[in-house]
Structures are given as C-alpha cells and as structure tokens.
Amino acid sequence: MTDGTYTRYVALGDSQTEGVGDGDDLSGLRGWADRLAERLAATNPGLTYANLAVRGKLAGQIRADQLDAALSLRPDLATVLAGMNDLLRPNFDPDGIVAEVEAMFAALTATGAVVATLTFPDVAETIPLARPLRGRVSVLNDRLRAAARRHGVLVAETGHHRVVTDPRLWSPDRLHASPLGHQRISEAMAETLRLPGADDAWTRPITPALPEHGLLRSMAAEFQWAATALGPWAMRRLRGISSGDQRVAKRPQPLPVFSTPISH
Known part of the structure; x- marks a missing residue:
C-alpha cells in the first residue's frame, strides 16, 4: 500500500521502459515511465527521476x-x-527469467522502496505469427505474479484487458507501444500505485471502434509487417546482435521532473 508520496523514482527495464515507440532517437523518446514521472511530479514537487532502461536487454x-x-x-x-x-x-526458460526478476524485486523492496511491475499481453493477439508463443505469456505472467506476491511488489494487470490488443495502442512493429499505448500503460501504473485521480479508465475500449478488414487487406498487412519488422528483427538474431548494443541509459541520473498536462 502506498500513499502516493515519493521523492525519487527509478525505472529499470528494456525498450518499453526506455520509451521506444513514443518519439524517436532524434527528437527523443518519452514513453510510459516518463509519463508516469510527470504525473508523479504533479503531486510530488521536487520529485527526481532516473530511467536506466536500455532496449533489447534480457532479464539477466x-x-x-x-x-x-x-x-x-x-x-x-x-x-x-x-x-x-x-x-x-x-x-x-520461465524459471530462469523470473529468478532474475525476483532478485531485482528482493533487492529493491529490501531498501523500503515501493516496487511495481506489470503483466504482459498475449502477443498472438497483435502478431498472428506468434501464436506458438501464447502459452509462454501465460506461464511467465503466472510466475511474475507469484514472485511479486512474495516480495510485496505491486502488479498492474495489463495482460488480460481486451483493449490492449487494439492496434492503435501499438507501433507499426507491433512489439512496442504507440504514444497512446504508452499513455495507457502509465495510467495502469498510476491506478496500481493509487495516485490521486487515477482510475480504471485505461481499461476501456477506444472509440470509435476500428472497422473490420477483409482477408486480402489483412494478408497484405501481415506481409508488410513481416518485411519491415519481422525481417530486420530476425536478421539481428541470426547475426547475434541486439538493438541495445552500444547504447546507454537515456537518463542515468535522477533529475527534476516538471509535470505536464496529462495527455491521452
């Protein structure tokens, strides 16, 4: 339980926490953690915020x-x-992954910090070719929940809400959230942390609903995605390189945060 009063927020993670999909490397990335920090600053004057996340990183x-x-x-x-x-x-290796995450939970909560995480959505809903991975998501989420319970870590349950499969919440690569998606993640975290004014509005469908696409248009979209997103990702895997190679954290030191109007 938290009263919403904080002085220093630190975000750990990979590309989603870095903010990939919300801005670009030239103009700068924002992302859900930045958005959450801005919201925290609105009620916590003097809040400082560091973001250590780097894209492409494994849990270990x-x-x-x-x-x-x-x-x-x-x-x-x-x-x-x-x-x-x-x-x-x-x-x-779900047990190995969660062992790494749980070690972070344990170390951070041992200092008295409030720690929060989230569950992952079913990637097969946004990437049909990923259907063989559907069972992995469920297994990983279950183990993450159990690890969180053991250490009193708060969990934003983003994985099971239907709205998270809306294409408008995802960038063209379907692996990273869009600006709207990052905003919804920040709102989910705000509700989990019981921040002032936070509620479950982030779980509600986006209106108006998207029109249904025919088979040919859907197939064309899949081919385009495979060529522009899947192909480059697969090539990096084959070459043994990561999108995060040679990259450093965008905000390694805690700096003041200036609150901005909450955008949707």
Whole structure:
C-alpha cells in the first residue's frame, strides 16, 4: 500500500521502459515511465527521476547492468519490467527469467522502496505469427505474479484487458507501444500505485471502434509487417546482435521532473 508520496523514482527495464515507440532517437523518446514521472511530479514537487532502461536487454542483463545502479540512487519508488525479450527467444526458460526478476524485486523492496511491475499481453493477439508463443505469456505472467506476491511488489494487470490488443495502442512493429499505448500503460501504473485521480479508465475500449478488414487487406498487412519488422528483427538474431548494443541509459541520473498536462 502506498500513499502516493515519493521523492525519487527509478525505472529499470528494456525498450518499453526506455520509451521506444513514443518519439524517436532524434527528437527523443518519452514513453510510459516518463509519463508516469510527470504525473508523479504533479503531486510530488521536487520529485527526481532516473530511467536506466536500455532496449533489447534480457532479464539477466537488466539485473546485471541496472540493479546496482538503481540501488545506489536510493529510490523510494522503482518499476521493473523485464522478460519480454527472453520470451521471444528460442531457449525460453520461465524459471530462469523470473529468478532474475525476483532478485531485482528482493533487492529493491529490501531498501523500503515501493516496487511495481506489470503483466504482459498475449502477443498472438497483435502478431498472428506468434501464436506458438501464447502459452509462454501465460506461464511467465503466472510466475511474475507469484514472485511479486512474495516480495510485496505491486502488479498492474495489463495482460488480460481486451483493449490492449487494439492496434492503435501499438507501433507499426507491433512489439512496442504507440504514444497512446504508452499513455495507457502509465495510467495502469498510476491506478496500481493509487495516485490521486487515477482510475480504471485505461481499461476501456477506444472509440470509435476500428472497422473490420477483409482477408486480402489483412494478408497484405501481415506481409508488410513481416518485411519491415519481422525481417530486420530476425536478421539481428541470426547475426547475434541486439538493438541495445552500444547504447546507454537515456537518463542515468535522477533529475527534476516538471509535470505536464496529462495527455491521452
């Protein structure tokens, strides 16, 4: 339980927490964690915020590269999102993934920090070719919930709400949230943290609903996605490289946050 009063927020994770899909590398990435920090700052004057997330990182890499840095910053609020990149790899090991995440839960909560995470949506709903991975998402979510319970970590249950499959919440690569998707994630976290004014509005369908597409148009969209998103991702895997290679955290030190009007 939290009263919503914080002085320092630190975010750990991969591309979603870094903000990929919400802005670009030239103009800057925003993302759900930045949006959450802005909301926190509205009721916590003087809040400082660090974002240690780097795209492409596996759970073990996030623990190895970000945990000690996060602990040194002495946050009273931390978010930990890890595991999706592991889930997409052939050698999926849910127990190993959650062991890495749980180690972060344990270390951060031991300092007295409030820690929050979220469950993952069914990737097969947005990427039909990922249907063989459907069972992995359920297994990983169940283990993450159990680890969170053991350490008193708050869980934003974003995985089972139908709205998270709306294409408008996803960027063209279907792996990263769009600006609207990042806003919904930040609202889910705000509700989980019981921040002033937060509610379950983020779970509601987007209106108006999208029109149904015919078979040919749907097939064309799948071919386009495979060529522009799946192909480059697969090539990186084959070459043994990551989108996060040579990258560093965008906000490694806690800096003041200036609240902005909440956008949707």
